[in-house]
Amino acid sequence: MVRISLDVMGGDYGPQVVIPGAAKALERHPDIRFLLYGLEADCLALLDQYPALKKNSTFHASELAVSMDEKPSQALRRGRGKSSMWQSIDAINAGVSDVAVSAGNTGALMAMSMFCLRTMGGIQRPAIAAIWPTLKGESIVLDVGATIGADAQQLVDFALMGGAMARALFETDKPTIGLLNVGVEEVKGQDDVKEAGRLIREMNPDNFEYFGFVEGNDIGRGTVDVVVTEGFSGNIALKTAEGTARQIAEYLRAAMSRTLMAKIGYVLAKGAFDRVREKMDPRKVNGGVFLGLNGIVIKSHGGTDAEGFAAAIDVGYDMVRNGLKDKIENDLKKYHALRSTEDTTDGMSEVQS
Template sequence: MIRISIDAMGGDFGPEVVIPGAAMALERHPDIRFVIYGLADRVEPVLARYPKVQAASTFHACEIAIRMDDKPSQALRNGRGKSSMWQAIEAVRDGEADVCVSAGNTGALMAMSKFCLRMMADVERPAIAGIWPTLRGESIVLDVGATIGANAQQLVDYAVMGAGMARALFEIRRPTVGLLNVGVEEVKGLDEIREAGQMLREIPLGGLEYSGFVEGNDIGKGTVDVVVTEGFSGNIALKAAEGTARQMAELLRAAMSRTLMAKIGYLFAKGAFDRVREKMDPRKVNGGVFLGLNGVVIKSHGGADAEGFAAALEVGYDMVRNELLKKISADLSQFHESRPVAATVESDDAGAEEQQ
């Protein structure tokens, strides 16, 4: 049984989308049990319309709902202990749920998650990992917006955590990992990226296979299973890809309706267009995973519909079922146990040079 705590007030539509999404997820995974948090006057009427969800849920009334435009510091100050978002995260900390899912304010959710769950040992910064549709299937890209900038050590931590997520989600024994860069040559890129690449080459990790640098066009190709970057570049890449997908859809729609022959051609090719639409449907890959925390938190798109929120719930389900935290903890321990030896040698060499 997988227990999922839900912030029912999160997102643009709150329980009107969250509860129907839970119904879809429950239909596909009957072993899910929900712990739902929200304002009673908004959640209970919707929950009553879905008796199967109601039977598989425990509902807790809360005093506060975090708004989508609240600043993280404001949300943490006013919503700690009383908001649906906080209590859904707290359920994971206290062992009442295995994973928390919210479509709420990203900054507030990250701030509360860090404060409530704390960071994993040896991890300095969290990351948001997104699932990216590719020509080969799906890849994981991180960080897509949790933190701006990252040093070499943090990029390596992201690589380890992203590989752990790929093993949990895609069930790949040794995912391939690439560092996003301006070229594939080893001499290109920022010092932090080149240093991270050297670290990944020199320290063997059983949980991943380092494939070197990748460029922006490699993300859509699916060149590697995990693409690692810092949050500024990752978020721009994500928004650019989403915008391009919408632009192409609009251009195709306009082209198919321009002439009678185009409309007839569309009817013959409708099956192919439907398959492309299904592949590129952002609802199917909804659900960013907060990595680096002592608990699993999933961020759904705020504007997701019921199908999209159900997809986020299923990402959380898979993360727990395939023991995401256990895989990441083991890989991080292996990596950080290897690091002090190299650091000691460098320190000894530097000391010897100074004495000479």
Template sequence: MIRISLDLMGGDFGPQVVIPGAAKALDRHPDISFVFYGLKEQCDPVLAKFPKLKEKSVFHDCELAVSMSEKPSQALRRGRYISTMWRSIEAVKTGEADVAVSAGNTGALMAMAKFCLRTMANIERPAIAAIWPTLKGESIVLDVGATIGADAQQLMDFALMGGAMARALFEVERPTVGLLNVGVEEMKGQEEVKEAGRLLREANIDSLEYSGFVEGNDLGKGTVDVVVTEGFSGNIALKTAEGTAKQIGEYLRAAMSRTLLARIGYLFAKSAFDMLREKLDPSKVNGGVFLGLNGIVIKSHGGANAEGIAAAIEVGYDMAKNGLNQKIENDLKKYHAKRLPPMGPEAA
């Protein structure tokens, strides 16, 4: 049984969409049980429509919900201990749940997750990892926006955590890892990225295969299993790709409705277009994974529909089922054990 704590009030639509999303996820994975955190008055009428879900869940009424526009510091001050967001995270800390899922505001969720769960030993900063659809399948890209900037050691940590996530998700033993850069030649790029490349090459880590630098166009190709970058560039890459996909979708729609012949062609090829639409549907690949905390938290898009919420829940389900955090902790331990001088003061 995978126990998922869910913030019912998160996202642009709150329980109206989060609860149906949970129902979908449960349909597909009967071994889920839910711990819900919500405002009773708003949730009860929706929950009543999903008796099967109600049966597989425990509901906790909370005092308040964090709004989508609240600043992280304000959300933390106002919502600590008592908000649906905080309490769904706390359930992971207390062991009531294996993973927390929220579609609430990213900054607030990260601030609360850090405050409540704390970062893992040897990890300075958490990262947000995105699952990126590629021509070969899927890759993991991190950090897509937890923090701006990262030094070489932090990029190294991201590589280790991303590698562990790839092993949890893709069933590869030694995932390939690339550092996002502006050129494949060694002399180009940010100092931190170059230094991280040196660290990764020298560390020669068992749990991942360092493949060198990759560029923006390698993301869609799926050149490597894990792409590592700091949060500013990572967030810009993610949003640029989403924007480009939407833009091309618009072009396609416009082209297909322009002439009668095109419209007829569209009807013939409708199943092909449906397949394509499915492929480009952002709700199919929803769910940013917070890595580096003592507990797994999944962030869904705020604007996700029920299908998107279900996808985010399923990411959490996979992560918990495949022991993501155990994998990360093991990998970190091995790496740091190798790194510390034997019998040195830090090893004591």
């Protein structure tokens, strides 16, 4: 059984999306046990409409909900111990949940997650990893907003965590990893990115393959399984891709309704258009994973619908089933043990000289 705690009040629509979304996820994964945290007045009547979900859930009343525009520091002070967001995260800390899912305020969710769960040993800053549709299937991009600016060591940490997530999600033993850069040549880019590339090459990892530098157009191509960058550029790339997908959809909709012949052509090619629409549907890849914490937290888009929220739950379910946390911890231990050995060897060489 996979135990999943939900911030029922999170997102633009709260229980109206979270509860139906949980019901959809339960249909796909009958071995889920939900822990629901929310305001009684907003949740219980709606929960009664989903008897299967109610049977496989435990509801816990919260005193307040974190608003979408609340500052992280304010949400942390006001909501600690009392909000549905905090309680869903703290359930992991208490050992009664395997993963928390929220569509709430991203800044507040990250602040509470870091305060409640803490970062793993050796990790300076966590990252948000997004699943990205590509021409070859799916890739992982991180960080997409948790850390604005990152030094070389943090980028190496992101590569290790992204590689572990790829092995958990894609069921591959040796995913390919690339560093996002302004060019593929080794002389291009910021010093931290070039230094991170050097560190990863010297690491000679046995659990992922370092591809080298990749550019923005490589993300959609699926050139690598994992694209590593810092949160500022990663978030811009994510929002740009989402906006472009909506723009193309609007172009197609307008073109198909312009003339009678266009409408007839749309009817004849409807199956193909439906497949394109499904590929471009952001709900299918909803769910950013907070990596680097002592627990798994999934961030859903705040404005998604029930199908999108169910997809975020699916991501959390897969991460638990495939042992994401253990994979990250093992990779970090292996890397830090290697660094410790190298530092000792370098120290002995200096003494001998």
